[in-house]
Amino acid sequence: MPVKVFDLRLSPFTFRVSTSHPPLFQQLQQLYPPSTLTEINLDNFIDFEVAYDKPTLALSSALAFHLGDKHFRFAEKHSLLPTFEWGLNWCVGNYQSQYLCIHAAVLEKNGFSVVLPAPPGSGKSTLCAMLMFAGWRLLSDEHCLIDLEDGMIVPCVRPISLKNKSIQVVNHLYPHIDVCHITPDTHKGTIGYVTPSKLSWQQSTIKVKPHLVVFPRYDKDQTLLAREQLTQHEMFMQLAENSFNYSVLGALGFETMAKFVMANTGYRISYNNGADAIAMLEELCR
Amino acid sequence: MNSQCILLFSSPAKYVSEATAAQWTALVSEARQQALLGSIYFLLKDLELLTTVPQAVQAHLQTGFHYAEKQKNTLLQEMLELEQVFQGTEYPCILVKGVGYRLSNLAFARGRIFSDIDLLIPHSAFADALSRLLDSGYLETGMSDYDRRYYIQWSHQHPPLTHFLRGANIDLHHHIFPVASNSGLAIEPMIVNSTKLVDSVFSVPSLPYLLVHASVHLFYQEETHKLVKDLCDLKQLYQECIETHSPEQILAACKSMHAEAAVYYALDTLRWLFSLDIDADLLQRLAQFSSAYRRWQMQFLLKHLLSASPLHQFAHFGWFVRGHLLKMGIVTLIYHSVAKFWESRKIKQQQSETQQQLDAATKPKDAE
Structure with missing residues (x-):
């Protein structure tokens, strides 16, 4: 063999x-x-x-x-x-707990970071890809790694994985972008990949300060962009729920998460147009 | 010797100063597989060597430390529940193996990972202990009828119990070795030589008895997947035991349990494998109970098991057969092997059908 x-x-x-x-x-x-x-x-x-x-x-x-x-x-x-x-x-x-790991996409522009934690189907990866096409640097589409010592976000650059309708959306909005290795009939449906931008690879070892946590939800019936600020305890609980190793890290996980939450502002947004969501994130990162 | 963990445990300072990148890679892979990352973390920390290890390797050892700490907290929580379950009992409730090491605050137990709580109860009180556990939500899960019969008829423990909510696993033992064997091991001395934990219904055997138990476990086991871990544990357990107990006390424990041979093979193995300095007089006094053939057999199999030798696969099989023969004798082994063969065929067929049904149900799209 x-x-x-x-x-x-x-x-x-x-x-x-x-x-x-x-x-x-x-x-x-x-x-x-x-x-x-x-x-x-x-x-x-x-x-x-x-x-x-x-x-x-x-x-x-x-x-x-x-x-x-x-x-x-x-x-x-x-x-x-x-x-x-x-x-x-x-x-x-x-199999690592050197970083607190949250299931979330992370991007950065002008030194401001945005963390997008969300369950499957919320449009996280689509929004993540759209932000990258709009010039944001991709740190990760999947893992928000938080340094346990300094609380900074550590990049873990890998291809963005798009599922099902997201592939059509990206193909439609960005015809020049190649969504490669489109694979139908996986247990998650059809999967395709978008490679990270040049900038993302070039800066793949540069950490970024926490700034903004946004829980996005794509809703085709939502006519207006809706934004709701999260309290710190809401943000804490939702991030902990989306974490892979929060409970493994025990007290250290709690302290790291608490510091992370205090360094961020959190929002929940509903959108039906990616461009509107990007404009809002750009505004929040000024 | 290809086991990086054994090389490191044999001579930590030498290993840390000489290891190549390829060796560190192999060490982390092996230690992750053997659940030894946390143990190595504490070993190197105590020797003030941790900071001299490459940063990327330290990060994985740190991960092992986090898992061990997390498990310690989970264990303490579960022990509080078990205190309630066994409240008011008048028979000894003895914690052995990993949980025993941890709760008697042995230094080497700080980084250890274990998968279940091993509880030893005298045979006369076994039924009461079992019904208390069942009544408290520790239940038997997913075991075939044959396996269940095997546990109850031939082994030294009840089928594993799992708490229906918390998922904690308990192995309830009435002996440390299968009743189907002809080992003649006595369990009462271990029960008598246990000390109650402070403010607890539970006791832990004294260190020499824990050493005897670990030696018996190593010498008579048939599984190979955690062999390196068991050997590294045993080495540290012996070192900790000999610091606080005399060789006479160890010898007395071996004699009272009729476990001289098993402890001889175990200590002899530590001597050649880790170049560990074992008390010569103790070894000599135990040697008379050993057989030269068994000693040779154990060394031969271990050498090939712990290296990438051409006989590696054969050694796996040899270790498996040897362990089973010691546990149950030839007649029971043949019966058991035939029964397991038929059963595993049946299970494989069932699993394959279930898997196909599952695949059919989840494909192609379960996520938008």
């Missing part, structure tokens, strides 16, 4: 991938810049050694994503790339 081993050197985490499906490397080249996707270099420390293999003696062609003996999930041949990307998310969400 051919095996390909390569390094994916992202910030702040590095991965060594061993796979029985060598074309994965070429597929990832469309999503990650050459400086991050390299042959293995044993002189570098690697955070996560992952295996993406067809299990020995398995009859089906499904690949299994593993971190050591921890199994993430099987991927059918047609959904290899999305499952790989989810596997990387799973490593960051479950």
Whole structure:
């Protein structure tokens, strides 16, 4: 069985991938810049050694994503790339607690950050992609990492994953943007990827101060843009609920979250037009 | 030796000063798999070596520390619940293994992760303890009829119990070793040599008895997936035991439980594996109970299990068969193997059908 081993050197985490499906490397080249996707270099420390293999003696062609003996999930041949990307998310969400990790997109413009935590279906990734196309720097589409010592937000730049109707929305609004590796029939529906902007990759190690937390909700029936300021305790509870490792960090998690909440202003917004939402965020970040 | 954890535990200062990036990568992967990140964090911290470790590695050790702290808090919460459950009992309720180490404040237990609370109750009070737990919401979950029968007839514990709300797992034991074996291990001395925790209904065996238990567990186990962790634990447990107890006290514990051979094999293993300085007189006095063949067999299998040798897979199988033979004898083992074979076939078929049904139900779109 051919095996390909390569390094994916992202910030702040590095991965060594061993796979029985060598074309994965070429597929990832469309999503990650050459400086991050390299042959293995044993002189570098690697955070996560992952295996993406067809299990020995398995009859089906499904690949299994593993971190050591921890199994993430099987991927059918047609959904290899999305499952790989989810596997990387799973490593960051479950096997690190050096940062307080919130399920949220993070972007920055002129030194002002906006954190967009939201459940699936709220339009978070679409808004995140639209902000990036409007010149904002992407820190992450998935993981808001908060430094436990200085409370700053640490970038974790990876491709933006768009689901279902978002793909059509982005294709329609930005015909020059390539949504690549569109994969139908995954367990989350159709998935496609948008690569981070040049600026986002260039500044992928630069932390940003907390400023704004916005819980977005796309609502096609909403005629006017609605905005409601959150109290600190509402913001705290909602962020804690969206966190992967708040409870693991115990008292330290509480302190870090409390400081983070106090450094931010929080809003809940409903919109039916992305451009309006972007204009509002730009205004709040002046 | 390919196990980076064993190399590190053998000689921490040397390891930290000489390890290459590739070794650190392998160490973090292995320690994550073996749930040893927290233990390594405390080991290096106590030796004031933590800050000399590369920053990226420190971050993972820190993660291990956070998980261990979180588990400590969860454990203390659960123990408060269990205090209520066993309130008013007049029989000994003894905490063994991980929870015993943790609650007797052993230094090496600070970074340890464990998956369940091991509770040892004298056989005569077992039914009462079980009904108290069942009445309090600790229930048996997802076990086949055969496995349940196996636990009750042949093993030394009830099928694992899980609290229906909190998810806490309890292993309720009446012995430390399967009743189907011919080991002749005595459990009463361990019960007698336990000390009550302050303001608690629970007791913990004294350190030499915890050492005997861990040695028996290591020597007679058939699983290999947490072998490195068990070995590193045992090393630290011995070191802590010998600091506060004399070799005579350890010997007395071994003798009273008829566990001299198991402890000999365990300490002998620590000696060659970690180059650990074991009290020579103790080792010699235990050696007479051992068999040269068993000693050779254990060393042979461990050497291949802990390295990427061509015999690695064979050693896995050998360790599995050896552990089962010690636990149940040949006749029971054959019966058990045939029964498990048929059962696993049946379960695989069922699981495959369930998985296919699940996939059909969740595909293609469950998220907008």
